[in-house]
Amino acid sequence: MTPKGRSILSIDQGTTSSRAILFDIGGLPLKTAQKEHRQIYPQDGWVEHDAQEIWAATLSVGREALAGTNPGDVAAIGITNQRETTLLWDRKSGQPVHNAIVWQDRRTASVCARLRGEGLEPSIAAKTGLLLDPYFSGTKLAWLLDNVAGARARAERGELAFGTIDSWLVFRLTGGRVHATDATNASRTMLFDIGAGRWDSTLLELLNIPASVLPVVKDSAADFGTTDADLFGLSIPITGIAGDQQAASVGQACLSQGLMKSTYGTGCFALVNTGLSMAPSSNRLLTTIAYATGGQRHYALEGSIFMAGATMQWLRDGLKLFANSADSAALALQADPRSRVCLVPAFVGLGAPYWDADARGAIVGLTRDSGIAEIAKAGLESVCFQTRDLLEAMAADMAAAGLGSPAALRVDGGMVVNDLFCQWLADLTGRPIERPKVIETTALGAAYLAGLGAGVYASLEDVAAAWRCERRFEPNIGADERDAKYSGWKEAVGRILSQRSI
Numbered sequence: 001m002t003p004k005g006r007s008i009l010s011i012d013q014g015t016t017s018s019r020a021i022l023f024d025i026g027g028l029p030l031k032t033a034q035k036e037h038r039q040i041y042p043q044d045g046w047v048e049h050d051a052q053e054i055w056a057a058t059l060s061v062g063r064e065a066l067a068g069t070n071p072g073d074v075a076a077i078g079i080t081n082q083r084e085t086t087l088l089w090d091r092k093s094g095q096p097v098h099n100a101i102v103w104q105d106r107r108t109a110s111v112c113a114r115l116r117g118e119g120l121e122p123s124i125a126a127k128t129g130l131l132l133d134p135y136f137s138g139t140k141l142a143w144l145l146d147n148v149a150g151a152r153a154r155a156e157r158g159e160l161a162f163g164t165i166d167s168w169l170v171f172r173l174t175g176g177r178v179h180a181t182d183a184t185n186a187s188r189t190m191l192f193d194i195g196a197g198r199w200d201s202t203l204l205e206l207l208n209i210p211a212s213v214l215p216v217v218k219d220s221a222a223d224f225g226t227t228d229a230d231l232f233g234l235s236i237p238i239t240g241i242a243g244d245q246q247a248a249s250v251g252q253a254c255l256s257q258g259l260m261k262s263t264y265g266t267g268c269f270a271l272v273n274t275g276l277s278m279a280p281s282s283n284r285l286l287t288t289i290a291y292a293t294g295g296q297r298h299y300a301l302e303g304s305i306f307m308a309g310a311t312m313q314w315l316r317d318g319l320k321l322f323a324n325s326a327d328s329a330a331l332a333l334q335a336d337p338r339s340r341v342c343l344v345p346a347f348v349g350l351g352a353p354y355w356d357a358d359a360r361g362a363i364v365g366l367t368r369d370s371g372i373a374e375i376a377k378a379g380l381e382s383v384c385f386q387t388r389d390l391l392e393a394m395a396a397d398m399a400a401a402g403l404g405s406p407a408a409l410r411v412d413g414g415m416v417v418n419d420l421f422c423q424w425l426a427d428l429t430g431r432p433i434e435r436p437k438v439i440e441t442t443a444l445g446a447a448y449l450a451g452l453g454a455g456v457y458a459s460l461e462d463v464a465a466a467w468r469c470e471r472r473f474e475p476n477i478g479a480d481e482r483d484a485k486y487s488g489w490k491e492a493v494g495r496i497l498s499q500r501s502i
Contacts, residue, residue, distance in 0.1 A: 006073040008450050009065060009236070010443040011058060013081045013165050014244065015102065018057040020065035021443040025075070025456050027466045029440060033064035040099060045106040048099035051087050054165065055172050059231065071234035077173070077227065078240035078450030080247035080442050081165040083188045086140035088151065088213070089168070091161050094176055098148050100165070101140040108139035120206070127193045127200055129278065129287030131355070137164060138190035142207040155213050162213040164189070166241045170224050173238060178225035180216040182241040183292035192217070194289055195278060197297055219292040220246070221453035239453025244442050245269045246290055249300065251445030252410040252436060253467035254290075255460045260394070260406040261441070262387060264413035266313075267351070268305035270390045272398070272406045273298065279401040283353040283393035293452060293460060301397055303352035303390035307345035308383045309415050314347065315379045321372045328376050329420035335377035340365040342492040343378035351386075353393040356497060364492045380421055384428040385489040391429055408432040408472075412441040419473075426473040430482055437468035 007030060012019040017036040021029050035057040040048040066074065084103035089096045101107070112132045115121070121132045130136055141162050145152045154160050163171065167181045186192040186199075191209065193200040199214055218224065224238040242250060245263065249271045252261040257275035262268055271290065278287050278299045290300035307314075312328055315321045322331050342365050344350075349357035363375065387409075395405045409431050415421055416435055426433040438444055448466070451457045457466075475482070 007069065007075065008447040008456065009062065009074050009077045010447040010450070011062060011077060011079045011169065012244070012443040012446065013054060013058055013079070013169060015082045015104075018054060018061050019443065020058075020061040021440060021447070022065045022069065023444065023447045025451060027438060027444055027447065029438065031065050033061035035061050043107075047102040047105045049085065049102055051089070051096045051100045051168055054100070055169070058169055063232065066232055071232050071236060074236050075456050076237050076239040076450040076454035078446030078448075079166050079169055079238065080242055080244050080446035081169070081185070083164065083185060083243035083245065084135055084137050084140075085165050086137045086144070086162070087165065087168050088141065088144045088148070088155075088160055088162050089171070091159060091176070091179070094172065097151055097160065098144055101144065103135055105140065106134050108134040108143050111139045111142070115206075124190065124203065126280070127195070127203065128190050129187065129194050129280075130190050131284065131286065136188055136190040138203065138207050138209070141209055141213075145209065156210050158212045160213055161215070163215050166243075167215045170238060170241070173227045173231065174225040175228040180218055180224055182218055182220045182222070183289045183297055184220055184243045184246040185241070186217045187289040188243060194287070194297070194299070219295065221293045221449045223453065237454060238450070240446055240449030240451070242291060242445060242449055245271055245302065246288070246300070247445030247449070248412060248442040249273070249445065250291055250448050250463070251438075251441030251443070252412065253464045254410060255464050258404050258407040259410070260408070261410045261412065263441070264308045264383065264411065264415035266308065266310045268308040268383065268387065268413075269302065270304075270387065270394075271300040271302045272394045273300055274398060274401070274403050275299065277401060277403060279397045279403055281393070281397045282400065283397055284355050285352055285393055285397060291449065301394050303393060305383070305386045305390070306348050306351045308386075309413070311343070311345040311379050311382055312415070314345070315376060319372075319375070321376050326418070328380060329418050331373050332377040332380050332420065334373040336369065336374060339370065339374040339377065340488055341370050341374040341378045342488055343375065343382045344492050344496050345379070345382050346496055350493070350496070353389060354493070354497065359496050362492070362496055364495060365488070380424060381428065381485070383415065383421070384425045385486060387425060388429045388486060391431070406431070408434050410434045410436065412436060412439050422471075422473045423476065426475045427477045428482060428485060430475050430479065432475070433473040434469045435471045435473070437470040
């Protein structure tokens, strides 16, 4: 490390709130501020955010985190953001032409279905690594151009700018001087060729999007301009950007091939680093850019689970098995170890590698002596089994690409404070589980990238050396027992998939 500054400000703009965390250059948090913003639901399946409200909240928490700090001591700012959320704004006034369309929004499902019906998904996936889904930004942008009065004409005249939330914040922080994004966020738009590292003209033509609205794509650690001096009392360089899941991967120092992180919040997002090589998926995982530094793109496979912490919330609030989620471990330990009860939490369908939106949840294997302890145990185990599903799919795709297999699994998110869950995760996946000392991995990853871009860290090796493991959980059961339990899970999932039309 070089003494370029004493701290790094990380802006973590998420789906429900904006946070700012000031880190020292050793990666330890010094001060945190957070502010929620509204969720707007104009119609069933539509989700929007007020971008001006997000900007105001971001500025507020940034100032709060820096209060009492000499801005001259801040080496750089890093930004991490809710991915795929789409915004279109006027380049001169900075005014959005419409609310931001959130990643959860499903209004363009019919467009995706039409393109899929035309047989275009394989060619789109080959370029972007993504499945045809309204989750991604491209069809959202097309909707804005087609449905906001005058937007298409203005865009074609070069008057409008498109961006994900990182681009919007950079534009506002720099007083409109910089319209840019990083490679990780670009890779989630369904408009970016992740192999060639550029916006794809064929994809733009397919969705009728003028190239003039697009931001410049930079490395994740790069010069994104400096903040206006009147915002924080001094101009501060912005030198790191990554989408939230990629930032968490960097925060977990998954910076070499085979290292994998999994974040357990409401759902679960898992990424495994595949190095400088892309691993096309035959198991309905996503191929994405993990980060880009020094002009090189590093890739990852990504899989998502819809119900992780939300499963335990359902057991708490829906079935009222326990008063607090923290009590789930004590209850699960009371379960009969011979129990074969299996909970498949397909309340909103199943995510990777099944991608079955019509599947619905079930509890199978109940016997007369089954009780709430067995169901609580099955809930915790369901998250472990779903993680193994992702690991199996990732291992198969990596092997097909000649890239080895995922190694230890680094975990973060609210569920991992539960030691029993971490131990069962190790037992049921057969891999060591590493829990970090600093659990704010998403914000930390943005700080690491900003530090790298500002010269605080000399290399990715410096970043990796800064990561600290708080506890490592080793598998405690044998392969035969592990595989028998997993077979029970696969059988239960098979029943859900085969009976989804009932």
